[in-house]
Amino acid sequence: MTTPEGIPHLTEAERQGAADGTLASARRRAVDAHLSACDACDADVARLRGVIARARASEPPPAPLDALWPDIRARIERQKVVPLVPAVTPNGVGRSRVARVVRIGAGLVAAGLVAALGMSVVARREGRVVVSPAPVAAAPGAGDARLASNPADSSRLYEQEVQTLLDELRLRRALLRPDVAARMDHDVRVIDAAIAELQDALREDPNNPALRQLLAASYRQKRDLLRRVDDAS
Amino acid sequence: MTAGTAGAAAPGASDVVRRAQQGDVQAFESLYRAHGPAVYALARRMLGDDGEARDAMQDVFVRAWERLASFRGDSALATWLHRLGVNVILERLRTAQRDDRRFTDDDADDTPAPRAVADAIDARLDLDAALARLSPGARTVFVLHDLEGYSHAEIAQMTGIAAGTARAQLWRARRHLMRHLDP
Numbered sequence: 276m277t278t279p280e281g282i283p284h285l286t287e288a289e290r291q292g293a294a295d296g297t298l299a300s301a302r303r304r305a306v307d308a309h310l311s312a313c314d315a316c317d318a319d320v321a322r323l324r325g326v327i328a329r330a331r332a333s334e335p336p337p338a339p340l341d342a343l344w345p346d347i348r349a350r351i352e353r354q355k356v357v358p359l360v361p362a363v364t365p366n367g368v369g370r371s372r373v374a375r376v377v378r379i380g381a382g383l384v385a386a387g388l389v390a391a392l393g394m395s396v397v398a399r400r401e402g403r404v405v406v407s408p409a410p411v412a413a414a415p416g417a418g419d420a421r422l423a424s425n426p427a428d429s430s431r432l433y434e435q436e437v438q439t440l441l442d443e444l445r446l447r448r449a450l451l452r453p454d455v456a457a458r459m460d461h462d463v464r465v466i467d468a469a470i471a472e473l474q475d476a477l478r479e480d481p482n483n484p485a486l487r488q489l490l491a492a493s494y495r496q497k498r499d500l501l502r503r504v505d506d507a508s
Numbered sequence: 509m510t511a512g513t514a515g516a517a518a519p520g521a522s523d524v525v526r527r528a529q530q531g532d533v534q535a536f537e538s539l540y541r542a543h544g545p546a547v548y549a550l551a552r553r554m555l556g557d558d559g560e561a562r563d564a565m566q567d568v569f570v571r572a573w574e575r576l577a578s579f580r581g582d583s584a585l586a587t588w589l590h591r592l593g594v595n596v597i598l599e600r601l602r603t604a605q606r607d608d609r610r611f612t613d614d615d616a617d618d619t620p621a622p623r624a625v626a627d628a629i630d631a632r633l634d635l636d637a638a639l640a641r642l643s644p645g646a647r648t649v650f651v652l653h654d655l656e657g658y659s660h661a662e663i664a665q666m667t668g669i670a671a672g673t674a675r676a677q678l679w680r681a682r683r684h685l686m687r688h689l690d691p
Contacts, residue, residue: 288675325686325690340545
């Protein structure tokens, strides 16, 4: 295509380049000269520039932040693996702080563990499911060998195992005496509350090895409690 | 490139980032609220569909949570998130169009995406509606080049198409938008 004067119109590449300013300088001078003499090409380039400018100036669509966050958070929580194996603490570093945290954490967990272990042995006697007293757990300490973490420990693995046990117990709940079921529910709630408090504490101090040990211990206690009830039922 | 729609880090953002990296979900939510609008705008325009954009937004921030520990602060978090968002969105497009070949076909036209066709759109379209009627390939190149500031070479690298193809897609997209926005 040519102008009325017989000069070829700009190519598509030249028009687009003129519109977004990406032409090389030598070529740009020739294109600018053509545009000043050719109304058709000039108008076309102006329209292209207008589209680009309008697109860049347009307001972005509003983001549904509140609507999306609960699902995002739920996915994060499902996938979250809390590494329960603490990093090695250098000797003497932060020892007093660890001890303080352990005392706090032990206090948080002790109530849950004591209550849970109070009914933790379930046995069949004379064809009935009964609860017998169990030894009361000592408050865990930093050096407590029982709290040594298994390298495979993770909150997700415990939660998966606990959920499996809860699902099984749901099916067998009819076999439990109502007071036993109620006691189990209560003790699970107590342990869950301790776990939640430890998780909160870990959010504030995520690298604290003592809190991680206590959390691991709480998970294990919950799992063991459910296992014993499951076995007995 | 310039992360065109990404916001600057707020004062004290580094502390929030550090807390989020340590597993603090509340800190991560703060980052989500600060940077979510830019990520959503990117997704909405590249995907041309609100539902798809919402899904992509979730994927971006879940991926960000998973990978936040690898963020070293060499670039602004906004830039890091923006690039992560582009990658996640491109993955979604590739998955959705694996057999479509729009990204690799030089002759790809601006046939409207099926979902966009189903939309009843007025003759006078706003930008987002007009973008939604572009083919995914043309829309992607237009958004990345004209709105987000990526070069053709960067777009070619990210999408796996030739730079010449990206250029042709861009020109086609502009012509399409010109017809609908400036008839």
